[in-house]
Amino acid sequence: MSKQVLLIEDEPNIIEAISFILSRDGWTVKTHSNGADAVDIVKQRKPDVVILDVMLPGKSGYDILRELRNDPDVNGLPVLMLTARGQTKDREIAERAGCDAFMTKPFSNADVLETVRALAAK
Amino acid sequence: MSTLNLLVAVCVAYVLFLFFVAFAADRLAAQGRKAWLRSPLIYTLSLSIYCTAWTFYGAVGSAARNGFEYLTIYLGPTIVMVSWWWLLRKLIRIGRTQKITSIADLISSRYGKSSLLAAGVTILAVIGTTPYIALQLQSVTLSFSVFAAQSDGLAAQDQAIVAFWLSMGLALFTVLFGTRNLDAKERHDGVVMAIAVEAVVKLVALLSVGIFVVWGVSGGLTEALNRIDASEFGHWHTDRSRWAGLIFLSAAAFLCLPRTFQVLVVENDDENHLRTASWAFPLYLCLISLFVVPIAVAGLDIMPEGSNPDLFVLTVPLALGQNGLAMLSFLGGFSSATSMVIVAAIALSTMVSNHIVMPIWLHLRPSGASVSGDVRAAVLMARRISIVGVVMLGYLYFRLSSGGEALASIGLVAFCGLAQVLPAMLGGMFWRGATRLGAFAGLTAGFAIWLYTLYLPSFGVGTILPMSIVENGLFGLAWLRPDALFGITGMEQLMHALLWSMLFNVVAFVAVSLVTFPSPLERLQAAQFVNIFEHSTNARSWSGGTAQTEDLMVMAQRILGAGEAQVLFLRHARRQGARGNLPAPTPDFLEALERELGSSVGAATAHAMVGQITGGMAISVEDLMAVADETAQMLEYSARLKEQSEELSRTALELRNANQKLTRLSVQKDAFLSQISHELRTPMTSIRAFSEILRDTDQMTPDEQSRYASIIHDEAQRLTRLLDDLLDLSVVENGQVNLNLRDGTLRDALDRAVSSAAIGEDGFQLEIKRDFGKENIVLHTDLDRLSQVFINLIANARKYCDAKAPRLAIRVMQEADRVVIDFQDNGSGIAPDAVDMIFEKFARVSDQKAGGAGLGLAICRQVMTRLGGSVDYVPASRGANFRVVLPYRTALAAQ
């Protein structure tokens, strides 16, 4: 059984791109594009890796991450954060919130694949 | 006959000369060269109008009959002139400031502009003056007859002819020069000049005769004095009551006679002339009366028993063969008579036309014809008719009274009648409590008693007053006998009349004034008259007479501050060259100080403050009014201050709001930078990801390939749009945009906007409601930019309207000078706290609703500003409502 990635992102084109890359590598990619119920979805799906966008409708990626980290069920889940805001303070906020990896858009496909593999291997 | 012919020739020549003088003076005055015409000397000489033929001839006659009594006629006016400082100055100031045209006008003006009083005084003046004019005519005809007696004598018929032509000539002269202009100030330059010339002729004539008599006949001054002692004069002998009474009477008459009032007050051009006249006119009177006694003594000596002493001035030189001197003397008498008639006619005609004819005319005139030229012509006509009427009245009186002794005594009778005005006049000038009813009562009482005890009896017992009344009193009451009121007998008739008339006049005036209450206008006029100097100080200037510089210093320090006050005082002290460091309180300094203070406390307050220190100057009504004005200004000022402080707090609030806005903006700006980064990175992410996929992935279906390529294409376009927006905003904002102005209808612009913005890229269509009928407005503007604004607004509605079935209503309203286009959707609208942010660039209502970059509305606002209009968010009952306003000058109605 292939490993599962949950992609939480609202831009349809980016969803399609990441889905394409990961599924080609053999991952099962589930997507979700709303921030409000993202935590529930994560707990329900129990993916191996979560890819989380910062700017989401309903709830920001940081808040979702914080909730996940505070939840004993899912607090060990590896999370890759994606953001279009390239400032250093965004990275700091993300790290403080407890992300395992952080990537700035636009990213290289190979980096994403590599990072997801690394996270899954933990 | 040759003498008479010569006399007529001389008379005509003299009259022509006077016409010329008057004409030349009027011409000079019209050219503005008045300085010489209106000199103190001319003013003084014109006052000699007081000395008529009655004094010219009559003084000698009076001296021959009654001794020194004639002097009283000149002593009275002398005392009045010496009283210039407290009496005449005030009278003239009142006359000038109140624009008084006659004695009747003065009384009327003082007592609340009472027309009844004015008419009463006018009638009194006419009654008193008419016999006086007749007296002048008589004196001229008498003097003619003296010359005629040397040849064939002058028949009574001829006397009437002389008197007639004389009155016609005088009326003509007076009409010509007395009614040339209708001045508010009733000045007659030509007439005054002619009067002054005649005054000189009078004086020279009388002095010449006197000098001839003293040095030519009597053989020197000492000799003349000896002859006086040796003559009937003998020693000092006069009726004591008459001496005192006549001095009073002549003084009163000098003030009250219409003709003297005319020259003294009405024709006065400069108060300063009074200063000269105060001593010069007494000198004139002194010189006029100087040789009266020697001439009388010589006349009594030389002339045969029974000859008329009134004509000694003429007959003595004639008897001594001095025809030339007699001629000069004749001209002197002629001058006295003519000048009196002329000025009396002017004064009386002014009174008659102003207070009797005009009121009646205005009353009778059909209403509606109130053209000013109309009235002016009417006044002039009334004036002319009055002049002719007054002179003719005098002539008629002369004819009816047929000359004689009765006329000779009329001078003093007239004096006594006109003196009845004196209590009302002086009371009005010095007593604020004098009322209209009091004046009326006094005048009536005095006039009635004068009429009954003096005027009517003067026609001779049995002519007007029946013998029964004179002997038994009115209604048979003995105590009402005209020559012995209240049973007091033994008094000489004139003194009797003077005493009772003045007594009743004054008592009635005072008593009625005390018990009656004046009207507001009367009280105002009373204050103006009595305190004329407080009310009319020229330009409110100061005489520094009594100012205490130290007090001023203390006050100035209190108001200006010690340092500034000392600098001011020191500066003025240096300028004045004073030794100390306090300046003298000169008018200059006081005015400067008042100005300085005025800038702090207001002009009227400053004036009042300086006034109190500079010698208790009473605060006048005008000052009070000015203070009230200033208080009003102060109130206004403080209201303005309050307004300003309110505005200030408003501004502070605005500043606070702006600050908050700035703080928010700063946050927003950071957010925007993140946003712009996000907005740029998001499409770039897709582009990079898919281009890498296309590059790195083998075995892709053509469908996949074309799909990914089109995603890259779309995202690239999205990037381009974003960059376009950013550039557009910066261009519009910096004002570098070139407007492409052209004509087109609003409907086209809206059509274009709707077709490009109503359907989103996701295919969602916004329902748009329009009223095409109202959109047919031709615009002259940049239609592309306008469409851009519309597109933005429509797209916003499409993107942000949160209703289930989003609808947008576009309403067009034409107003007077602008076109208003409302874009209202049916969503929940914009939160109030976000409203002031939406037009800021970099601003977005929320981070969550991603759409544009938050630049659309900022661009819209900039564009509308460039087009001369505006775009605003207008709170509406429901939904978001944006209002675009276009000024009408770029929008013209199509129909």
Added chain:
Amino acid sequence: MTRTTERPGPPTVFHERRTYRRRRVMDAARVAPLLALILWMIPLIWPQSGDGTVSSAKALIYVFVVWAGIILLTWGLSYLLAGEVDELSDSDT
């Protein structure tokens, strides 16, 4: 080195005196007519019969001398009051 302090002192006496004089001149101008009246009323107390009657010449000279005196007095006063005519308020009467 001397230091003069610029301090307000009392007003100079000169101005006070000038003001005082001017006011007394005005007083004189007010009294002048009364003086004339009194002097010209003097003939009323002259005896008119018996001893001590005043001769006509002397009476005449008296009246005219008073007259001349009054004229001179008025002339002097009007000269001193020059410049006051237009300016001064009469409030101190």
